[in-house]
Amino acid sequence: MIREDTHLHSNFSDGKNSIEEMAQTAIKLGLKKITFTDHVWETSDWIDDYVEEIKEVRKKYPKIKIYSGIEAKVIDLSGNIDANKSFFNKVDYVLGAFHRIPTGKRTYLSSEEIIKNKKIALNFWYKAIINLLKNKNVDIIAHPTFILKRYKIKLPKWLKKEIAENARKTNKTFEINRKHKVPNKELIKILKEHNIKLIYGSDSHNIKELKMFN
Numbered sequence: 001m002i003r004e005d006t007h008l009h010s011n012f013s014d015g016k017n018s019i020e021e022m023a024q025t026a027i028k029l030g031l032k033k034i035t036f037t038d039h040v041w042e043t044s045d046w047i048d049d050y051v052e053e054i055k056e057v058r059k060k061y062p063k064i065k066i067y068s069g070i071e072a073k074v075i076d077l078s079g080n081i082d083a084n085k086s087f088f089n090k091v092d093y094v095l096g097a098f099h100r101i102p103t104g105k106r107t108y109l110s111s112e113e114i115i116k117n118k119k120i121a122l123n124f125w126y127k128a129i130i131n132l133l134k135n136k137n138v139d140i141i142a143h144p145t146f147i148l149k150r151y152k153i154k155l156p157k158w159l160k161k162e163i164a165e166n167a168r169k170t171n172k173t174f175e176i177n178r179k180h181k182v183p184n185k186e187l188i189k190i191l192k193e194h195n196i197k198l199i200y201g202s203d204s205h206n207i208k209e210l211k212m213f214n
């Protein structure tokens, strides 16, 4: 089995360690492939420096395969993500993720609203993820059901199947996120039955987490 971690953050966004420090630790852990996936916003202005830095570290440590990526949050029900379109060709992987549940263009449910009406929250989330799966710029769905888990919203089995069928059609990869422990066993099983490609990510924001989740 190739030991890989496809979800690492560095101090280019909210991580604590540099790209080089994270790479050095990954080598010590015996990982063979890592991908940096720092958080971006449409206005992020450091992408070129970030990609350049990854290139430098890649040259310095040929023992490990190092890829570049970005993690961008879903901003509307159409499955658009918070990234400038110029970013997409600059990195190897684009991760789409829910950090909130959108209701419209850059409008989101508050925590109170989600807790008050979980059914409505699930409906908004479901609509947005189906469209996220159709977003051609997105390669990987990061921590797929994290936001539902946080609010203890149950995803019915038939919706899991719908998601897997749609992911199959658009050839999306799903992340098994070690930090947030999502998706659950049932969804992983359904994704496997639909031949969805699964990858592992630690979502590490520092060296300590990188060690803890690998």
Ligand SMILES: [Zn+2]
Pocket: 071, 097, 099, 142, 143
């Ligand atoms: Zn995330």
Ligand SMILES: [Zn+2]
Pocket: 007, 009, 071, 203
């Ligand atoms: Zn992340």
